[in-house]
Amino acid sequence: MTELLPLLLVLAIGPFLLAEGLLARYELMVWTVGWRTQVPVLPANLPYARGADPDRPPDAYLVYLDGIGKRRFTDTRDGGQLVQAVIAGAPELRVLGQVQPYSPLADPLVGRPVWDWLRRHIGITLFLHNVMQTFVAADRRYRPLYNHAVGGQIAEQLRLAGYAPGSGIPVVLLGYSGGAQMALGAVEELWTQLRAPLxxxxxxxxxxxxxxxxxxxxxxxxTSGNDWIEQVSTWLFPERWRLLRRSPWNRALAAGKVRVHRLEPATHVGPLSYISPTARLDDGRSHLDRTTETVVGIIREECRAGRAGS
Structure with missing residues (x-):
C-alpha cells in the first residue's frame, strides 16, 4: 500500500496541476494586453506601511514578499509575526507587507468568488496557484513581463507609502521562499521607476x-543546510549551477554581491522553521528572534555603510 501512495497523490492532484498549468499565465496575459489594470488602493483600514513616523524620512523602506501561502493583503505564513518583530526591533524602518507577489494584477485570491469556493472545498488549489505563479515568473518567456508587473506593483505601493523617487532612501526587498523569485525579479523595475539604492x-x-x-x-x-526546499532550487534551475558562470546569479557571486548567513538548524517550514517562535537555540533565542535580529542587523549595517560612503 505504501508504494501506491505516490501514485494516488499524483492522481489526486494531477487534474489541479493541469488546470493551474493552463490558467497560471492568464492573469499575466490579461494585465499585459491591458484588459485589466492593477488596483493599488488598499482597504480603508489597512495602512500602506507600518513602522517609522510617516512624517519623517525613515532609514529605509522594507518590502516583505511572503512565500506561496500568501492569499490576501494581511496574511502571512506566520500570522505576521516576522513583520511585527522587525517593526518592533527596528522602529526606524517603514515596512510594507501587503504586496501580492503572486498576482500581476495586485489582486488577492481571497475575495474572488471562484477562489473563495475553492478555498472552502479544495484548499490545495490556492497552494498550487501560487506555486505555478512562481514557475511562470521563472519561465524565460514570461519573466520580463512578470518582473515588470510585480516591480511596478511594489513601486506604486512604495509611492503610496510616502516614498519619493530619487530621494536616495534605501529600499530593502525581503523575499521568503518563492518571494525571493519575485524580489530579485523586481530589482530592475524598481531601479527604473525609483532610482533607489536597492x-x-x-x-x-x-x-x-x-x-x-x-x-x-x-x-x-x-539559508540553512536543513532547508531542502531552497536546496532544490540550486539544482533545479541551470542559472544557479556553478557551471554557467555568466548567469546573472553567478556574476553576482563573482562580484562579491552575495553574502551568505547560516541559520542552522532551521528548516524551511514546520516547527523548526526560520520563523518559528517556539524552536529554541542553545542561547535561548527562538528561531524567529534570530531571523529578526539577522534581518535588522543586515539593514542597519547596510545603512551605516551607505551613510559612510555618501
Missing amino acids: WAITLGGFHDGANDLTHAATVHRL
Whole structure:
C-alpha cells in the first residue's frame, strides 16, 4: 500500500496541476494586453506601511514578499509575526507587507468568488496557484513581463507609502521562499521607476538565478543546510549551477554581491522553521528572534555603510 501512495497523490492532484498549468499565465496575459489594470488602493483600514513616523524620512523602506501561502493583503505564513518583530526591533524602518507577489494584477485570491469556493472545498488549489505563479515568473518567456508587473506593483505601493523617487532612501526587498523569485525579479523595475539604492535579502530563497542584479548593491542569502526546499532550487534551475558562470546569479557571486548567513538548524517550514517562535537555540533565542535580529542587523549595517560612503 505504501508504494501506491505516490501514485494516488499524483492522481489526486494531477487534474489541479493541469488546470493551474493552463490558467497560471492568464492573469499575466490579461494585465499585459491591458484588459485589466492593477488596483493599488488598499482597504480603508489597512495602512500602506507600518513602522517609522510617516512624517519623517525613515532609514529605509522594507518590502516583505511572503512565500506561496500568501492569499490576501494581511496574511502571512506566520500570522505576521516576522513583520511585527522587525517593526518592533527596528522602529526606524517603514515596512510594507501587503504586496501580492503572486498576482500581476495586485489582486488577492481571497475575495474572488471562484477562489473563495475553492478555498472552502479544495484548499490545495490556492497552494498550487501560487506555486505555478512562481514557475511562470521563472519561465524565460514570461519573466520580463512578470518582473515588470510585480516591480511596478511594489513601486506604486512604495509611492503610496510616502516614498519619493530619487530621494536616495534605501529600499530593502525581503523575499521568503518563492518571494525571493519575485524580489530579485523586481530589482530592475524598481531601479527604473525609483532610482533607489536597492538591497535584497532572501530567506530560504527559492529562485531561478536568472534575474539581472546589476542594480542590487548587495544580496544577503539567509539559508540553512536543513532547508531542502531552497536546496532544490540550486539544482533545479541551470542559472544557479556553478557551471554557467555568466548567469546573472553567478556574476553576482563573482562580484562579491552575495553574502551568505547560516541559520542552522532551521528548516524551511514546520516547527523548526526560520520563523518559528517556539524552536529554541542553545542561547535561548527562538528561531524567529534570530531571523529578526539577522534581518535588522543586515539593514542597519547596510545603512551605516551607505551613510559612510555618501
